[in-house]
Amino acid sequence: MGVEICVEGLTKSFGRQVIWQDVSLTLPAGEVSVMLGPSGTGKSVFLKTLVGLLKPDRGSVKVAGRDITKLREHELYEVRKLFGVLFQDGALFGSMNLYDNIAFPLREHTRKPESEIRRIVLEKMDMVGLIGAESKLPGEISGGMRKRAGLARALVLDPEIILFDEPDSGLDPVRVAYLNQLIVDLNAQIDATFLIVTHDIASARQVPDNIGLLFRRELVMFGPRERLLTSDEPVVRQFLHGRMQGPIGMAEEKDAAQVEQELAQLDDTGRIPEVTPRLLPGPGITRPPRWEAIARREAELHCAEGAGA
Numbered sequence: 539m540g541v542e543i544c545v546e547g548l549t550k551s552f553g554r555q556v557i558w559q560d561v562s563l564t565l566p567a568g569e570v571s572v573m574l575g576p577s578g579t580g581k582s583v584f585l586k587t588l589v590g591l592l593k594p595d596r597g598s599v600k601v602a603g604r605d606i607t608k609l610r611e612h613e614l615y616e617v618r619k620l621f622g623v624l625f626q627d628g629a630l631f632g633s634m635n636l637y638d639n640i641a642f643p644l645r646e647h648t649r650k651p652e653s654e655i656r657r658i659v660l661e662k663m664d665m666v667g668l669i670g671a672e673s674k675l676p677g678e679i680s681g682g683m684r685k686r687a688g689l690a691r692a693l694v695l696d697p698e699i700i701l702f703d704e705p706d707s708g709l710d711p712v713r714v715a716y717l718n719q720l721i722v723d724l725n726a727q728i729d730a731t732f733l734i735v736t737h738d739i740a741s742a743r744q745v746p747d748n749i750g751l752l753f754r755r756e757l758v759m760f761g762p763r764e765r766l767l768t769s770d771e772p773v774v775r776q777f778l779h780g781r782m783q784g785p786i787g788m789a790e791e792k793d794a795a796q797v798e799q800e801l802a803q804l805d806d807t808g809r810i811p812e813v814t815p816r817l818l819p820g821p822g823i824t825r826p827p828r829w830e831a832i833a834r835r836e837a838e839l840h841c842a843e844g845a846g847a
């Protein structure tokens with residue numbers, strides 16, 4: 539079972555540049571959450587702060603009840619073992635083949651014999667569909683395969699929490715669909731807590747239990763997927779529809795009068811936004827108990843939509 543991450547009053551700046559302030563949210567244990575936000579709003583900085591690679595100016599990050607912002611380096615080292623992180627490019631060592639890349643955390647952090655390492659590496663490679671590619675170098679495989687190799691490496695220490703930094707960037711829509719299915723299946727199988735930073739709205743609509751949005755140095759909203767998908771908040775609507783009309787501008791924020799005019803022209807007030815059906819774990823994958831609650835919520839949602847139609 540994954541662990542809960544409880545963030546309270548978190549603020550981070552670099553020099554005089556405030557990245558975000560007073561961010562509070564709880565990533566529920568075992569659930570999948572997505573963090574959205576325009577480029578440069580500090581989503582990657584947020585992931586790095588959660589894993590203790592960056593120190594916040596203020597606030598706390600409690601991982602399984604321990605505030606990691608207060609830990610010393612050697613204590614932090616222990617807590618970091620709870621995390622698996624999938625960096626944007628997979629962050630593989632270019633001169634090592636996939637097998638050695640994936641075995642690396644086990645050789646670095648454990649004293650397991652090579653036979654056990656082999657069993658674990660092949661098990662994780664199988665989970666992400668990479669069996670047979672053990673001897674390939676990262677430069678010899680596609681971007682999608684590199685992401686999956688990065689994911690296999692993030693899995694070898696059996697993490698309680700997995701952080702994904704734009705897992706879908708640079709992938710074609712079909713590979714994104716496969717990757718999303720893999721994420722949903724993995725979550726059901728290993729039951730860890732997932733946080734995904736993505737720009738892909740289709741993924742954000744289908745995959746998570748919860749969605750958050752960073753904008754203007756603040757966490758605008760964080761909550762259950764359906765709440766954000768049906769939200770009236772202009773910035774949430776603009777982002778989830780990927781449209782120009784709304785508070786988010788090309789380079790900076792727009793003035794209030796312009797935003798008001800754009801929103802008036804849109805004239806979609808009163809229309810109930812569609813809630814995209816959730817991506818389900820694949821056939822044969824045993825779903826953890828929380829899926830019963832999810833199924834109930836989804837059924838209620840469809841009843842309400844049916845009644846409103």
Ligand SMILES: Nc1ncnc2c1ncn2[C@@H]1O[C@H](COP(=O)(O)OP(=O)(O)OP(=O)(O)O)[C@@H](O)[C@H]1O
Pocket residue numbers: 552557575576577578579580581582583584
């Ligand atoms: N180590 C650092 N030192 C100084 N500034 C930094 C550092 N890391 C990030 N920043 C700044 O923090 C801001 C947020 O960066 P971050 O990469 O977290 O944004 P993001 O929301 O992930 O963007 P994108 O969606 O484009 O990947 C940027 O202005 C960046 O220049």
